[in-house]
Amino acid sequence: MHVEGTILRGPDFTPVEGRVVVADGEIVAIEETETDGDDVICPAFVNAHTHIGDSIAKEAGGGLSLDELVAPPDGLKHRLLRAADREETVAAMARSLRYMESTGTGTFLEFREGGVAGVEALRDALAGASGAESVGERDIDAVILGREEEAVLEVADGFGASGARDADFDAERNATRNAGKLFGIHAGERDDLDINPALDLDPDFLVHMVHAGELHLERLADRDTPVVVCPRSNLVTNVGVPPIRELADRTTVALGTDNVMLNSPSMFREMEFAAKLADVSARDVLRMATVNGAEIAGLNRGTIKEGADGKLLVLDGASDNLAGAEDLVRAIVRRAGEADVKRVVL
Known part of the structure; x- marks a missing residue:
């Protein structure tokens, strides 16, 4: 064709x-x-950071803090995910997949909650096994990073850690490296205290880095550690906005839309916001929405x-x-x- x-x-x-x-x-x-x-x-776009499991709760929790919204194990998102039945969750994710396709996304990197069962639920959504007649098999590709248990590496494409302050992820990092899979971790979202511990894990990439200081920027450059930024999400959760220009001067930067609960998974909206927020060229932003995310995931x-x-x-x-x-x-x-x-x- x-x-x-x-x-x-x-x-x-x-x-x-x-x-x-x-x-x-x-x-x-x-x-x-x-x-x-x-x-x-x-x-086609590469959305480099999503949480589409919370498609069941779009615009829930208005006015709540970051911790109240998404902090494990009892943030609002996690309580809602535990309360939702599997069929409802799969159908909601399938609708988000359809929307992402319609807005030009061909690949997404998902931090998937729920351990092995959570990964399997997303694979069912990708296969159109939601039980919803209106949702067919999806052509969009997912790079699924599981969470919450090391056994998730048997079914996932890697491990997506919540953050270095939440747990000691040394075992998961070693297991991921041994399996030749991706290890990503949130860092610098609410403050800078978890950035150095996250970098000490030698991750394949970091997510957010809103509070990156000069020392952290130097470490990123020295290690050539990529960063995924999600500026719309950071604004919604009132933690600030990432220093996109400064990050891009040091390393590879990609764009993600983060939680469907907080933002539509539209890369058009994310690009526009990033371009108007940061002192970066349109070509740089389009690279952040396409090839940079692909490079992080090792995709051609x-x-x-x-x-x-x-x-x-x-x-x-x-x-x-x-x-x-x-x-x-x-x-x-x-x-x-x-x-x-x-x-x-x-």
Whole structure:
């Protein structure tokens, strides 16, 4: 199959007119040629940090603090997850998967609560086994990092730790390393006290880093430890906003939408917010929403080049919202949305 239009090619999203040819899930050719129409082709998004289990409780807990909302084991999110039956949870996650696909996300990195059972529930949602007739098999890919028990590594793609202040995660880190899987951990969300202990674990990536100081930034640079930032979530929980420019100067930074309870899992909204919040270019933000998250997960996607996975987002460049854009990348990052999506190739 192929899609054609203005292609945002390579890591710099260089606009070229032509077609992208995909075979067996891989980009096999990028042909520069004149085309009809106004479609814009960019990589499908990689949402680098989600908690979609709490799709059962959208906008619950307004006005609560971060700890009251999500701190294990008895934050509001955890109480609601324990109270929900499995079918309800799977169906709610499946709806979020459908929404993420419709807004251009091809891959997401999930910190999944509930141990082995929680991972299996998400895999059922991905397989369309929710029991909801309106939800079919999903083409979106998940990198699932389980939590709460070391045995989760038998069924998950890695371990997603809540934070160094919550427990000693040395055993989980060693087990994850031995299994050749990903280890991510929250750090610097409410304050800076858990950042150095998190870095001492030598994680594959950190999440949040709102309160990163100069020492922490230097350690990130020395270790080349990537960071996933979730600025909308941090604003909602009133913990501050991450120093995106300073982080990006030191290491790889990716974007995530965090808890569905707090925010819609739309990378369009996350990109716009990050671009207007931080002193970073639109191209940097689009990389944070695509190839940077893919690199953290060790995936060959997030950029349009021969040999990469053929996960693409096709936008209507002639929509009322995007028509007349002088800088396509800036327009996609700062103003595009679900209504501009013509097709998602997964």
